[in-house]
Amino acid sequence: MKLKEVAHIRTGDKGNNCNICVIPYLEEDYDYIRDHLTAEEVKDFFQELCQGTVTRYDVPSIHAFNFVLTEALGGGVTRSLRVDRHGKSLGMALAELDI
Numbered sequence: 686m687k688l689k690e691v692a693h694i695r696t697g698d699k700g701n702n703c704n705i706c707v708i709p710y711l712e713e714d715y716d717y718i719r720d721h722l723t724a725e726e727v728k729d730f731f732q733e734l735c736q737g738t739v740t741r742y743d744v745p746s747i748h749a750f751n752f753v754l755t756e757a758l759g760g761g762v763t764r765s766l767r768v769d770r771h772g773k774s775l776g777m778a779l780a781e782l783d784i
Contacts, residue, residue, distance in 0.1 A: 696776035
């Protein structure tokens, strides 16, 4: 299944870094996503774009995960020559990941 079938995706960008928040539609899917959507999986998914690190922050109080991708926006939104490399486009891409 695609990640988008079981979770909301919210994103943001700060300079050359992007954060992607994954929030399951159902609380009972939290453990499954925790076990299958690792920082390594996200780093591999964005291997051509993310030149830095990927860190996952678990937020169990709201059943969510926040991924921070460093050096992922081609120098930053206002400096990048990439077509639409805001955090929102990376979040939409991650939603297509098979988990």
